[in-house]
Amino acid sequence: MDQKIVEILSSTADEFGKIAKKVNESSKKRKNYSEEAINYLNLCLEVEEVLNEDLESITASDKELRNQDTIVFNTCKILKRNLDNQKSIVTELRHKDELKKEMLDQLLQFIKEFNDTLEEALSNVTRIIEKDNAIVLMDNIITKRKQFQHESLLKLKDLTSTSLSDAEKAIEGSSSNLGRGLDMVKKFKNVEKFVSEKNIQELNNLVDESGKGWNIAVNVNKSSSSQFEFAEKVKKFTNDLYEDSVAIKNLVIQKHHEFEENLQVITVLTVILSIKFKKYLNIEDIIKEIDLTERNERILNLLAYIGAACQDIREVTELNYDMTDASNLNNVIEDKFVRSTQKEIEYFESIQKEVELMTEATRYPVEGSGKNITNGQILEEKLKELIGQL
Numbered sequence: 001m002d003q004k005i006v007e008i009l010s011s012t013a014d015e016f017g018k019i020a021k022k023v024n025e026s027s028k029k030r031k032n033y034s035e036e037a038i039n040y041l042n043l044c045l046e047v048e049e050v051l052n053e054d055l056e057s058i059t060a061s062d063k064e065l066r067n068q069d070t071i072v073f074n075t076c077k078i079l080k081r082n083l084d085n086q087k088s089i090v091t092e093l094r095h096k097d098e099l100k101k102e103m104l105d106q107l108l109q110f111i112k113e114f115n116d117t118l119e120e121a122l123s124n125v126t127r128i129i130e131k132d133n134a135i136v137l138m139d140n141i142i143t144k145r146k147q148f149q150h151e152s153l154l155k156l157k158d159l160t161s162t163s164l165s166d167a168e169k170a171i172e173g174s175s176s177n178l179g180r181g182l183d184m185v186k187k188f189k190n191v192e193k194f195v196s197e198k199n200i201q202e203l204n205n206l207v208d209e210s211g212k213g214w215n216i217a218v219n220v221n222k223s224s225s226s227q228f229e230f231a232e233k234v235k236k237f238t239n240d241l242y243e244d245s246v247a248i249k250n251l252v253i254q255k256h257h258e259f260e261e262n263l264q265v266i267t268v269l270t271v272i273l274s275i276k277f278k279k280y281l282n283i284e285d286i287i288k289e290i291d292l293t294e295r296n297e298r299i300l301n302l303l304a305y306i307g308a309a310c311q312d313i314r315e316v317t318e319l320n321y322d323m324t325d326a327s328n329l330n331n332v333i334e335d336k337f338v339r340s341t342q343k344e345i346e347y348f349e350s351i352q353k354e355v356e357l358m359t360e361a362t363r364y365p366v367e368g369s370g371k372n373i374t375n376g377q378i379l380e381e382k383l384k385e386l387i388g389q390l
Contacts, residue, residue, distance in 0.1 A: 005382050006192050012382075013188035016213065016375045019368040020181035023220070024174040026364040030231075031167035033358035037160045040350045045153060047344045052146060054337045059139040061330045062259075066132035068319060068326075072273070073125045075316045080118050082309045087111050089302045098296060106286050107302075114280040114309075117272060124269045131262040138255040145248045152241045156351075159234045163358060166227050170365065173223075177216055181372075184209050188379070191386075198390050207383045214376020221369035224362070231362040238355040245348045252341045256334055266327055273320040277313045284310060 090107050093099050187206060194202045287306055290299060 005386055006195070009188055009191050009379060009382050009386075012375050012378050013185045016372055016379070017181050017185035019372050019375070020174070020178045023365045023368045024171070024178045026361045026368070027167055027170040027174045030358050030361035031164060031171060033354045033361060034160055034164035034167055037351050037354035037358060038157065038164065040347050040354065041153065041157050041160065044344060044347045044351065045157075047340055047347065048146070048150060048153065051337065051340050051344065052150075054333055054340065055139070055143060055146065058330060058333055058337060059136075059143060061326060061333070062132070062135050062139055065326055065330065066129065066136055069125055069128050069132055071319060072269075072316055073122070073129060075312050076118055076122050076125060079309055079312055080115070080122070082305050082312075083111050083115050083118065086302060086305045086309070087115075089298055089305070092298055093302070096298070098299065099290065103286060103289065107283065110280060110283045110286075114277075117276045117280075121269060121272045121277070124265055124272065128262055128265050128269060131258055131265070135255060135258050135262065138251065138258065142248065142251050142255065145244070145251065149241070149244055149248060152237075152244065156234070156237060156241055159230075159237060160355070160358075163227075163231060163234055163362075166230070170224070170227065173220065174365070177220065180216075181213065184213060191383075195386055195390070200387055200390060203383055203387050207380055207387070210376050210379035210383060214373045214380065217369045217372040217376055221366060221373060224365035224369055228359075228362045228366050231359040235355050235359045238352055242348050242352050245345060249341050249345050252338060256338050259331070259334055263327060263331060266324075270320055270324050273317055277317060280313060281310055 087108070090104055090111065094101070094104050184206075187202075187209070190202070191206070193199075194206075283306055287303060290303070292299070292303075
């Protein structure tokens with residue numbers, strides 16, 4: 001009896017059993033990682049639902065703020081033209097001596113000061129509207145990117161569900177192979193006894209089992225290779241989705257910076273509208289002294305322009321209060337949106353980690369079954385060699 005062959009058979013059979021056990025364990029790990037990935041995917045979808053509601057609210061609010069800012073801009077332009085007409089009329093009145101010089105000087109002073117205020121307001125509101133347009137555009141881009149992301153999330157969930165189903169089938173198959181493999185290992189411990197007894201029947205039975213073992217390993221290797229290719233596809237898809245999500249997060253943060261910068265300019269405009277604009281209203285105390293017993297077209301036009309300006313100022317000041325409240329409320333939602341986006345990225349990172357582990361767990365059955373093809377063939381070959389010596 002060739003003792004060296006017996007030793008090879010014993011060690012090879014042991015390795016066959018250990019590998020079969022590892023393949024089974026890998027399939028169980030793969031299932032666990034797939035389940036964890038799906039759990040994080042569900043959490044992602046929950047956060048995404050909240051994000052989409054907030055985004056819808058933010059987008060509508062940003063458009064409304066832009067519309068209000070546009071109203072302020074147009075009102076300021078109207079007031080600017082109004083002041084030009086007031087100045088022209090007051091200049092004519094000075095030449096005609098139809099009002100007291102002191103009163104006309106006061107009116108010109110109000111017109112000049114308010115003109116300076118309007119220039120300041122127009123400069124700020126123009127900057128604000130430019131930012132408004134950039135913000136609305138970014139809202140639209142983020143909305144579209146979130147739609148693409150949602151579709152990818154659902155696809156990834158389908159892919160990981162398929163991987164979970166494959167893992168469950170692999171566990172069932174590898175458990176069966178493990179039982180067969182361990183039973184074969186036990187029988188190989190009797191090889192030396194079978195040889196000494198010249199029990200060719202049992203040795204031939206072991207030859208058959210070895211052949212079945214490595215042929216099963218061939219099938220396992222084939223299915224495992226296919227599953228590994230699929231796992232690699234899931235991994236690549238996950239990484240691509242993660243990169244997309246990081247890009248969306250950066251867009252959200254960039255847009256939030258734009259919003260905060262705009263908020264600072266809006267604060268400056270708020271002061272102008274709520275304090276400086278109102279100073280012009282004191283002109284009403286001056287024009288009360290004008291005697292209207294005699295009809296004078298120039299004076300009537302001046303009073304009409306001043307009255308229209310005061311009305312516009314009161315309306316735009318009232319609108320300013322609404323804008324301030326809306327801006328502050330939107331800022332709260334913006335902050336929440338940024339935090340939720342950060343949380344979503346954390347879930348994506350967890351998904352990426354679990355899919356990475358899932359892929360690695362799928363790798364070993366390919367390697368292990370490949371080794372067991374060789375091990376099974378060695379067992380078959382060495383057994384035949386032993387039988388040939390009897």
